Amino acid sequence: DIVMTQSPDSLAVSLGERATINCKSSQNILYTPNNNNYLAWYQQKPGQPPKVLIYWASTRGSGVPDRFSGSGSGTDFTLTISNLQAEDVAVYYCQQYYSTRPTFGQGTKVEI
Amino acid sequence: QVKLQESGPGLVKPSETLSLTCTVSGGSIGNSYWSWIRQSPGKGLEWIAWIQNSDSTNYNPSLRSRVTISIDASKNQFYLRLTSVTAADTAIYYCAKGGASSIWFDPWGLGTLVTVSS
Numbered sequence: 001d002i003v004m005t006q007s008p009d010s011l012a013v014s015l016g017e018r019a020t021i022n023c024k025s026s027q028n029i030l031y032t033p034n035n036n037n038y039l040a041w042y043q044q045k046p047g048q049p050p051k052v053l054i055y056w057a058s059t060r061g062s063g064v065p066d067r068f069s070g071s072g073s074g075t076d077f078t079l080t081i082s083n084l085q086a087e088d089v090a091v092y093y094c095q096q097y098y099s100t101r102p103t104f105g106q107g108t109k110v111e112i
Numbered sequence: 113q114v115k116l117q118e119s120g121p122g123l124v125k126p127s128e129t130l131s132l133t134c135t136v137s138g139g140s141i142g143n144s145y146w147s148w149i150r151q152s153p154g155k156g157l158e159w160i161a162w163i164q165n166s167d168s169t170n171y172n173p174s175l176r177s178r179v180t181i182s183i184d185a186s187k188n189q190f191y192l193r194l195t196s197v198t199a200a201d202t203a204i205y206y207c208a209k210g211g212a213s214s215i216w217f218d219p220w221g222l223g224t225l226v227t228v229s230s
Contacts, residue, residue, distance in 0.1 A: 049223050
């Protein structure tokens with residue numbers, strides 16, 4: 001199975017600053033015939049289910065603020081939260097869906 | 113929009129079978145990938161299984177021998193069955209919808225906590 005590794009495990013960012021979370025896959029998740037990276041990012045707040053933020057590595061989900069952005073290709077990906085707000089405190093997960101057996105990263109906790 | 117709701121017992125005894133139902137509302141259950149995902153207390157997310165169109169399934173290799181996913185399109189429900197449970201199966205169990213051709217998850221149900229204890 002494809003192993004997803006996130007870094008760091010946690011980070012503290014000041015309000016209004018930028019948070020950067022990295023995600024590395026153990027194998028390429030770019031499907032060259034359609035040039036799509038099969039990667040999603042989720043946000044999970046305490047007591048809530050995860051919510052999709054980004055899919056296809058860089059496409060924002062419905063209603064997701066534009067301070068959330070995804071980038072990267074192949075095996076290395078980044079979720080950037082610009083202008084961090086108090087409501088962005090959460091755990092963030094990456095997930096690959098290149099394989100028919102999806103796998104998640106271990107999560108990154110973002111605090112103020 | 114599509115909503116998902118998990119239901120089932122919150123307490124299961126060791127060695128018994130965990131059975132959960134996911135009820136889908138606001139849309140048809142046809143053609144999409146429908147998944148079960150779990151999260152042990154304070155831990156990360158673990159995909160368990162998906163089903164598509166009643167006849168296509170896939171399972172996490174680490175759970176394959178104990179898991180069955182099934183669907184009843186007439187009821188707009190899909191199901192999880194996990195046999196021979198142990199304390200390690202204590203978790204919040206989520207059901208989630210994938211796309212028609214890709215397996216990222218949106219939306220998710222609220223989740224149901226299942227505790228394995230005698």
